[in-house]
Amino acid sequence: MNQMRQQITEKLGGRQETLRQLYFTEKAGEYVRALSSRLGRKPTCCVTTFGCQMNARDSEKLSGILERAGYELTDDEGADFVIYNTCTVRDNANQRVYGRLGHLGSLKKKNPDKRVALCGCMMQEPSVIEKIRKSYGFVDLIFGTHNIYKFAELLVLMFESDQTVIDIWEETDQIVEELPAERKYSFKSGINIMFGCNNFCSYCIVPYVRGRERSRNPEDIVREIEALARDGVVEVMLLGQNVNSYGKNLDSPMSFAQLLLAIEKIEGIQRIRFMTSHPKDLSDELIEVMKNSKKICRHLHLPLQSGSTRILERMNRRYTKEQYLSLVDKIRNRIPDISITTDIIVGFPGETPEDVDETIDVVRRVKFDNAFTFIYSRRTGTPAAAMEQVAPETVREGFDRLLKAVQDTAKERAALLNGQVLDALAEEVNEQDPSMLNGRLSNNMIVHFKGGRELVGRILPVRLTQCCGFYYTGELAGKEHE
Ligand code: SAH
Ligand code: SF4
Ligand code: F3S
DSSP: OHHHHHHHHHHHHHHHHHHHHHHHHHHHHHHHHHHHHHHTSOOEEEEEEOSSHHHHHHHHHHHHHHHHTTOEEOSOTTSSEEEEEEOOSSHHHHHHHHHHHHHHHHHHHHOTTOEEEEEEGGGGOHHHHHHHHHHOTTOOEEEOSTTGGGHHHHHHHHHHOSSOEEEOOSOOOOOOOOOOOOOSSSSEEEEEOEEOOOOOOTTOOHHHHHOSOEEOOHHHHHHHHHHHHHTTOOEEEEEOTTGGGTTTTSSSOOOHHHHHHHHHTSTTOOEEEEEOOOGGGOOHHHHHHHHHOSSBOSEEEOOOBOSOHHHHHHTTOOOOHHHHHHHHHHHHHHOTTOEEEEEEEEOOTTOOHHHHHHHHHHHHHHTOSEEEEEEOOOOTTSGGGGSOOOOHHHHHHHHHHHHHHHHHHHHHHHHTTTTOEEEEEEEEEOSSOTTEEEEEETTSOEEEEEOOGGGTTOEEEEEEEEEETTEEEEEEOSSOOO
8 A cells, every 4th residue: 555655656746747847848938939039030959969879868858848948959069059968988978078069169159149058977977077167167057867857947047047057966766757759760769668777887887877777667668659659650669778677676576578568569569679688687588578579679789798707707797608608599599580789898907818719709609790899998986997907909909809700790690681571661761872761670780772752661571682791782572561
């Protein structure tokens, strides 16, 4: 009974917060209208995203609120309001933000009405805030990952203040539902199913900037996807740092596989994807649900990070080389046409060329369909930052060897599809050749084929005629699936 009461209170709290934020969106709209009459045109805004798909989804929410407040969305950073949704997973992500901020500063000098805001993972680091205050004083609004749902309210504060508005929270347990979002694609959408991460891989800053793991209620997720389906969405991507541990901390716990079964039933949704799977939590139940599903895509992103058990242990990944290999064997046996992609880090503290050999051995045995390879980046505050670092030349050498192995196996895997007819979701008109469309296969591979703009958003059978390394060119084959 008590638990139920608590759930109801949480729900009411969330609903009240949604209403509050809709009120502030209206209020922000008053300031935008005033600006509009002063400028004699509709003010523009630009949302720039760094980082992962979770940030991309957050940016759609930022855009939704800005549009509701009366801004016109544009990709041009000359806009009247510019917001950077930042990432701090590797240092080069941070450096890109600083580089581009300088340019924003000079644009702002030319346009005194221009407002600049920063949010996202980088803002959760106190050293970053200090640097921005010191070197980029022109920034008008700064907030973090935990209070992004308060964006409308913070916008109002920004309009009412002549100083930088800074609001950073260390944690939150709030999940605010049903705020407007402006989707980038009309026919596909990301959906957060959980927030945060509890894994604390020793190199990774995400648990520090995104907080503890929290799963959304399945009813809220299903309701959101039903609404998307009514709005024409055919493909959903379920997002979380470790989707395999979805639901463990809900009041009525449920597994990720069970959530997938519920989503599979939603009419109109034709494809279901998800990211990211942690190998330590991937269950047999999930493999069975994927195998029997008509909608779940034949693609699994399963980050390896390293193929050396010694390094995996230091990374706190909680699986061994052998466990990873036997997991992949099990998956490929049950679902032979699945494509497996991965993430690998080179240069983790203490890594030797022999450890890289172990990683290359896994790459050759698994034959990944694709792999993102990263050079280790030291993140302040993580356990690995205090370990002895590898010399840059050694890292470079290991990275080049690994990249070659990854490219070889990816090409080998891609070539296997030659001549097949597979369903592709037409995603956009090809930029280089507007008579062509870019499509995505269930296994996540890209295929370019001739077709008109009117086919964008449809799932069509395409014959793969030519393998061009990591993608295909093909042609429409037969009647499309309705
Ligand atoms: N939660 C996801 C990954 C999120 S970050 C998972 O566990 O798979 C995406 C990728 O960035 C990671 O898989 C890892 O390969 C890489 N990464 C994370 N921290 C890094 C660091 N400090 N240096 C280099 N790469 C890193
Ligand atoms: Fe980072 Fe590990 Fe969490 Fe992924 S699972 S976000 S790599 S700590
Ligand atoms: Fe980057 Fe934050 Fe995603 S650090 S990778 S944007 S969770």
